[in-house]
Amino acid sequence: MRLFSKDRPEIPIVNHTKEDGSAWTIKEKLLLGLSVTEYKKQFFRNPVNWFMIMIFAIGVPLILGRYAFGLGWVTHASNDYPWGLFLGFGLFGMVPLSASGFMLGTTVELFGRKDFHSIERLALLNGLLGYFFAVLFLEIDLGMPWRLPYPMFVSLGPAAVLFLVAWHVATYLSVQVAEVLPALFEWMGWLKGKRIIRKYVLGLTVAGIILSTLHQGALGALFTYAPAKVHPLWLSTNFQWLHFFVSSIFGGLSMVIIASTLIKNFMGWRCDEEFKANLDYVTVGMAKGASLAMITYLVIKLVAVAHDQEWTYLLTGWGSYYMLELGVAVVLPMFMFAFGVRNNWVTLIRFGAFIAAIGIIWNRLNTSLVCYNWQMYQEIPHWKEVWITVTIYALYFLTYRFIVYRLPIVYEWKGER
């Protein structure tokens, strides 16, 4: 962003007041301190935005079409594969990558590791947005999206795993909103709100751990309803919830490493010195945690194969695919993390995080689509389904960027705090 140059020292905004002592209005803050024409100019100069416009130009009509003509218009309307990309990627993939909020909330607030403070807000925001957009994906996929509150208030089926997912995602979403609000309050200059939330931070963090353990696990447990449909290597009725929970730990951490890397490289103007100076240190720390979670995950995966006596499956084609998944998506990034931590090689860690995050999505797609109905034909998603998925993800990207541009996420607010 070249507009933020030497001749405009008051931007990017980090304070309530301008150079001359007058206060920024909310509108000016929203426009990043630029005039409308300047804002437009910088928006259209960015090639990423043109790419986004292209995605939306086709994606938005497709989404409208989905609501006007039904799911059958955008998907293959498969009765054999009731869940497609919207849930396979949007819910099962986005949620583990958003475990970052509770991971770093726990590290900083609960374990008192103040040295990770500079990344905490980014991790919380990453969690909040990931969950919010997972719900948005759900709203695309549900047959009757207007009935979203039914499991809460209208007709309750508390013995179902999905009931737990619904309640926990809803409560956890509110917990995450509360955890991210202080950043908004600082930016708006409403300090009372921030102080109120500060009081409950430990409670919110513990609630976050409980809710995350359960619903990350519950997403896995959803597949234990289909013991005869998912390939045995991808389904262990005893350990499925542990597989999903433990993999969400390194998934969430990897996602924060990716987000912070992108922000550091493409939004350097927005980061403050503390964030930049600390980033390599916290990245190494997170990689350490992630590699420990990965070895735990591999052990539980092995235990599951041993427990269910599935050794012979490993010799089949599906077994090779399983080994490929574990090798590329877990073992490789685990060694990249370990090597990076030992030699303080942060670039290697960042590449590792990228592989690990893709690996999580790959695993979830394998469980929900590729290895689901493994004795049947393979479902290939409709192109409209793919495009809508990309569109919602693009919206996620834009919202993410919009917030990081403005709120004190990767910089410290200089006004009253």
Added chain:
Amino acid sequence: MKKLNRRSFIKGGLATTAAAAVLKETKSEASGDFDNYPEGMGVIVDLTRCVGCRSCEAACNKEQGLPEPAVPFDDFSVFDIIHHGEKRRTDETAYTIVNRYDPPEIDHPLFRKIQCNHCNEPACLTSCFVNAYTKTPEGAVIYNASVCVGCRTCMIACPFYIPTFKYSSAFTPRIMKCIFCYDTRLKNGKPPACVEACPQEALTFGKRRDVLKIGKQRIRETPGKYVDHIYGEHEVGGTAWMYLSSVPFDKVGFDTHVPKEPIINSVKEFLAMVPMVLTIWPGLFVGFHLLATRKDKIQELEKEKELRKLKENDEKEEQV
């Protein structure tokens, strides 16, 4: 006060034991040993009798008011339809389907009717988070469209691939599945339309326990005609619709790998863990917090102590 002798002691003791035994029985029946509506109805399908006339499909279509099929019910070319390598299945226009199989063991084809098997412990019901499904005492698994959210977890959970979704509708989508003609017939003690329409008596309707007996009797009385297994007696905890076949069931399209116990049993591992996390985690993690921050606390306390000492010293000096 009545004197307690040996006789009355034994008498009382026996009575108490008996009462305890009776009470215990009623109690355990109320909790874990629910007997899946013993009076529930069922159907036994005899594959050796079915000739593939599709009368049941036509009767179901009429009874349930389903749309007219693209291919009429007397057109038998539908048996050759292969979609994605699979034979025909239920969808939003058909609650029951008959498929033809040509097992090499025998010189004639066999026909298999599929519809909802109306499980004793239905996976669709146990997986539904809005309670849209009900297992009625008559044995039917029925569905309430007015609370359904359209998440389609029931379709994931059903081991027989029965529930289908009305993907074609944007505003009134719903699950479409066989309901044992509950509203129009079963409720009034009548057999479902498909059973009534069958000209071959391939479908026998009655109380589940009775038709099960009939099935076992046929196996016993005509040795060699049937394989010695009734599909649905134990599959996924037992189903109201059961099948007799002359060839192994996997040769006529049945999934013989479905678990022998109800689907919900494989989910219980997780469900049992939930209350544990809910109760143990809060104390555990607050404990971790106290442990992790103890050094800060100790430092704080020591600082306070030092301050107090300094103060005391100052006061002493002043006094001196």
